[in-house]
Amino acid sequence: MLKIPILRWGKPYESLESEEIVHFETGEPVATVSQANGGLLQRDMRKASRARDALREIPVDELIKRLQHAGKLYLEGTLPLGDGQQTPDDFAVQQSATTGLPVHMCKANMQKNFFVLSHMDQMLDALTRGLDLSILTRGYGIEGRGVVVSYQAQAPCLGLVLPSNSPGVHTLWLPVIPMQLGLVLKPGPQEPWTPYRMTSAFVEAGIPAEAISIYPGSGDVGAAVLASCKRSMIFGGLPTIERYRGDPSVQVHGPGFSKILLGDDVVDHWEEYIDLIVDSVYLNSGRGCINCSGVWASRHTREIAEAIAQRIGPIEPLPTDDPNAALAAFTVPGTATAIWNAIEADLREEGVEHMTERYGKRKVEHERCGYLRPTVVHCDSPEAAIAHKEYMYPFVSVVQCPQNKMIDAIGPTLVATGITDDPLFAHQLTDATHIDRLNLGPIPTIKLDWLQPHEGNLVEFLFRARAFQVPPEQLPKVSTATG
Amino acid sequence: MEDQGSSIADAGITGIFSGGTEFTPQWTRFAMEELLDDRVYMTPTYGNTLMGLACSRPVTAEEGYKISYYAPQPRAVIEVVDFDDNDQRVGYGKTGRVKLTTLTKEFFVPGFMERDEGERELPYKKYPWDGVSGVRPFSELAEATTVGVY
Numbered sequence: 001m002l003k004i005p006i007l008r009w010g011k012p013y014e015s016l017e018s019e020e021i022v023h024f025e026t027g028e029p030v031a032t033v034s035q036a037n038g039g040l041l042q043r044d045m046r047k048a049s050r051a052r053d054a055l056r057e058i059p060v061d062e063l064i065k066r067l068q069h070a071g072k073l074y075l076e077g078t079l080p081l082g083d084g085q086q087t088p089d090d091f092a093v094q095q096s097a098t099t100g101l102p103v104h105m106c107k108a109n110m111q112k113n114f115f116v117l118s119h120m121d122q123m124l125d126a127l128t129r130g131l132d133l134s135i136l137t138r139g140y141g142i143e144g145r146g147v148v149v150s151y152q153a154q155a156p157c158l159g160l161v162l163p164s165n166s167p168g169v170h171t172l173w174l175p176v177i178p179m180q181l182g183l184v185l186k187p188g189p190q191e192p193w194t195p196y197r198m199t200s201a202f203v204e205a206g207i208p209a210e211a212i213s214i215y216p217g218s219g220d221v222g223a224a225v226l227a228s229c230k231r232s233m234i235f236g237g238l239p240t241i242e243r244y245r246g247d248p249s250v251q252v253h254g255p256g257f258s259k260i261l262l263g264d265d266v267v268d269h270w271e272e273y274i275d276l277i278v279d280s281v282y283l284n285s286g287r288g289c290i291n292c293s294g295v296w297a298s299r300h301t302r303e304i305a306e307a308i309a310q311r312i313g314p315i316e317p318l319p320t321d322d323p324n325a326a327l328a329a330f331t332v333p334g335t336a337t338a339i340w341n342a343i344e345a346d347l348r349e350e351g352v353e354h355m356t357e358r359y360g361k362r363k364v365e366h367e368r369c370g371y372l373r374p375t376v377v378h379c380d381s382p383e384a385a386i387a388h389k390e391y392m393y394p395f396v397s398v399v400q401c402p403q404n405k406m407i408d409a410i411g412p413t414l415v416a417t418g419i420t421d422d423p424l425f426a427h428q429l430t431d432a433t434h435i436d437r438l439n440l441g442p443i444p445t446i447k448l449d450w451l452q453p454h455e456g457n458l459v460e461f462l463f464r465a466r467a468f469q470v471p472p473e474q475l476p477k478v479s480t481a482t483g
Numbered sequence: 484m485e486d487q488g489s490s491i492a493d494a495g496i497t498g499i500f501s502g503g504t505e506f507t508p509q510w511t512r513f514a515m516e517e518l519l520d521d522r523v524y525m526t527p528t529y530g531n532t533l534m535g536l537a538c539s540r541p542v543t544a545e546e547g548y549k550i551s552y553y554a555p556q557p558r559a560v561i562e563v564v565d566f567d568d569n570d571q572r573v574g575y576g577k578t579g580r581v582k583l584t585t586l587t588k589e590f591f592v593p594g595f596m597e598r599d600e601g602e603r604e605l606p607y608k609k610y611p612w613d614g615v616s617g618v619r620p621f622s623e624l625a626e627a628t629t630v631g632v633y
Contacts, residue, residue, distance in 0.1 A: 016509040016548060040513050046485070 010209025051182025071117025159229030263420025336370025
């Protein structure tokens with residue numbers, strides 16, 4: 001069985017405490033993972049500046065090339081992992097075994113990470129809005145339009161408290177290394193695979209090992225990441241979001257409450273958008289924050305709900321190695337039951353109808369895990385509590401709501417697909433500050449344009465654009481400096 | 484202290500009684516290797532007002548930083564007993580619940596069942612009587628147990 005150590009600025013450290021991670025269905029051990037403690041992490045953070053120093057010795061262009069090579073190694077290579085080696089197939093099977101995600105979805109996530117790494121130059125160009133990247137290295141320089149600008153790094157490294165249940169989120173931290181900031185990763189207990197494999201690929205491709213730390217552990221390690229890193233990201237539910245709201249040093253990623261809004265001008269042709277709606281709800285097992293959990297329209301909502309239910313209601317759990325498997329398991333005992341109980345309570349509310357009931361029971365309990373089959377609910381008004389719920393499986397509420405009340409009623413929305421040709425409605429959607437990413441037109445909520453920032457711009461989070469002046473005679477020197 | 488170019492050892496501290504919470508071998512190793520630089524002797528302690536302080540035998544890397552406590556006999560005696568039969572001691576290395584007997588001039592409490600469990604340890608030269616290692620909250624009570632000094 002694999003033994004996976006802590007990585008302390010690149011150096012493996014085998015803890016006397018370890019956790020066995022097991023196959024979600026069989027309980028068979030897959031790996032033992034060394035467990036860090038908060039004190040150990042806090043101590044290592046004293047050396048965090050060395051991570052940035054090591055990366056700043058390598059020009060950004062060269063780091064990007066190495067990352068592109070790392071992407072290929074991550075996707076195709078056999079890489080060291082703990083006391084063993086890991087092929088790409090091993091990776092997908094192991095990740096599936098501990099997270100409950102079907103193997104083909106794990107492989108699809110590998111492709112996503114590969115895509116981001118192989119297009120890192122374009123990603124950074126988009127994230128920085130075309131900034132000369134050597135300005136991030138030096139802290140100042142001259143923009144193309146001849147103006148002196150300064151971007152000051154706010155931390156030598158980014159800390160991340162990562163989730164177990166959504167391996168797709170790792171694309172968010174990949175651009176950090178070429179921005180010459182270190183990484184402090186606290187993996188989700190069931191998903192150490194991506195952070196370790198990615199780090200292994202980075203190091204094989206020539207990224208300095210001392211730029212990356214990985215600290216598996218319990219809650220005190222997550223708290224230590226947030227307390228010790230001047231910039232960090234955390235993934236969690238609504239309580240986590242509430243806890244860190246307004247803290248400029250923490251970027252919180254949680255439920256997306258992503259939605260599709262059909263304008264009055266197009267809703268009579270709703271059948272044209274059913275494929276787009278269904279894909280937005282159920283692809284990637286509905287686990288992502290960008291999966292659609294609400295379809296809002298002023299009329300035809302019952303027909304829309306019935307059509308979605310007809311498409312996804314019959315889907316059943318299949319073994320994770322089945323290429324047709326569309327559902328991920330809830331691997332933590334009791335989770336599927338708790339979610340279903342909450343849904344059942346909401347279904348009792350007047351004006352709420354369970355549209356997938358006719359396709360059989362939604363909750364499927366196995367000995368060590370549970371599944372929830374796709375669920376479609378119709379709400380005849382936005383006041384229904386379930387109209388504002390999101391769960392980590394294909395779950396969607398179809399909500400009847402007049403267009404003129406829709407934008408106010410939808411609440412916070414990570415991705416909104418607004419389908420309309422009505423200029424006024426389009427203008428209102430564009431102005432809505434509680435919508436983060438807006439797809440104006442028939443674009444699935446799950447379709448990512450990698451050249452657009454996701455939920456907050458990473459550059460703005462890690463660097464501060466500030467005023468900066470140098471005597472004019474020094475400007476040529478500045479402009480010829482390289483990163 | 485390190486930020487000011489000093490350390491616990493440089494400050495003149497030569498020994499630390501540590502206690503008040505659960506002590507794991509890993510935390511002890513971390514403290515000895517990285518905070519005390521092997522120049523300060525640290526002994527985890529286990530105890531309460533009934534027992535007094537039970538010191539640990541020296542904690543070493545060779546023994547995997549195992550922490551074994553020995554009660555301050557003869558004032559207090561600890562036994563590691565079967566979870567279901569508290570009159571039956573478990574074998575050496577086996578897991579059981581900690582049972583404490585206190586006998587001082589002022590106070591006698593026989594066979595008090597502690598809220599801890601651990602493994603029974605062989606006598607040690609400095610403490611030639613049974614010890615207990617791996618002390619942690621008794622698993623059947625763990626959720627209701629508050630750990631710490633009170």
